[in-house]
Amino acid sequence: MELWFTEKQTDRFGITMKIKRTLHTEQTDFQKLDMVETEEFGNMLVLDGMVMTTQKDEFVYHEMVAHVPLFTHPNPENVLVVGGGDGGVIREVLKHPSVKKATLVEIDGKVIEYSKKYLPEIAGMLDDARVEVKVDDGFMHIANSENEYDVIMVDSTEPVGPAVNLFTKGFYAGISKALKGDGVFVAQTDNPWFTPELITNVQRDVKEIFPITRLYIANIPTYPSGLWTFTIGSKKHDPIAIEDSRFHDIETKYYTKDLHKAAFTLPRFVEDLIK
Numbered sequence: 001m002e003l004w005f006t007e008k009q010t011d012r013f014g015i016t017m018k019i020k021r022t023l024h025t026e027q028t029d030f031q032k033l034d035m036v037e038t039e040e041f042g043n044m045l046v047l048d049g050m051v052m053t054t055q056k057d058e059f060v061y062h063e064m065v066a067h068v069p070l071f072t073h074p075n076p077e078n079v080l081v082v083g084g085g086d087g088g089v090i091r092e093v094l095k096h097p098s099v100k101k102a103t104l105v106e107i108d109g110k111v112i113e114y115s116k117k118y119l120p121e122i123a124g125m126l127d128d129a130r131v132e133v134k135v136d137d138g139f140m141h142i143a144n145s146e147n148e149y150d151v152i153m154v155d156s157t158e159p160v161g162p163a164v165n166l167f168t169k170g171f172y173a174g175i176s177k178a179l180k181g182d183g184v185f186v187a188q189t190d191n192p193w194f195t196p197e198l199i200t201n202v203q204r205d206v207k208e209i210f211p212i213t214r215l216y217i218a219n220i221p222t223y224p225s226g227l228w229t230f231t232i233g234s235k236k237h238d239p240i241a242i243e244d245s246r247f248h249d250i251e252t253k254y255y256t257k258d259l260h261k262a263a264f265t266l267p268r269f270v271e272d273l274i275k
């Protein structure tokens, strides 16, 4: 018998993958968690029916969430990841020698537990000495932080279920307060094909709070439409005006110095969303 998984990315469109076997399935306190082995993309974490990460294409998302803001900031020492319980962003953060401390605040401890078990090359750095893992509500953590972080990365699910607060203007205001005077933040902001209003709204909200607001893109085959966006808010440093000398060599598979710049060049229909 053949087993296929479909994520209905909209009511009328989906992505389908052939499944070898189910590794784990459970209703956690926050969401439905499925870990499956796919034929094409290796092990895959699915939350509430939505693809979160796969062994084959995870590097694109994790490198782009981490390295764009971390190279934008001249000396990131204290960084925070909100969400991201699979550990992929943390793994990339730790490639930056300036980082002294990386805090991960993930609301669902089960995501951490099963990522460690079934996605070891993604979650493997969560036990590093520079990392503090807190199983807690990211929104509350931000609300209680002030002038603390150089860079904050929001690696959330979609704005349904547990992450709904993480797409509000109040949250971005909290992030601004939690950042130091020259801090930078990034959030994953979905795709321009099926959720264009979300991109427009987040840009509008972030612009009202951060003097520098920008959008960049990456190709992620297993996410809706394959074209993903990230919104940056920055107090001082402009991600598209980085001195060449700022870039240092790190091991990556997607991110490069040239790609950093190229990622901010948007197709016209995407540019139009943020005018």
Ligand code: AG3
Pocket (backbone or CB within 6 Å): 007, 009, 050, 051, 052, 053, 061, 084, 085, 086, 087, 088, 089, 155, 156, 157, 158, 188, 222, 223, 224
């Ligand atoms: N977080 C964003 C995934 C969004 C995908 N959406 C979907 N499949 N509908 C990914 C977490 C990776 N660390």
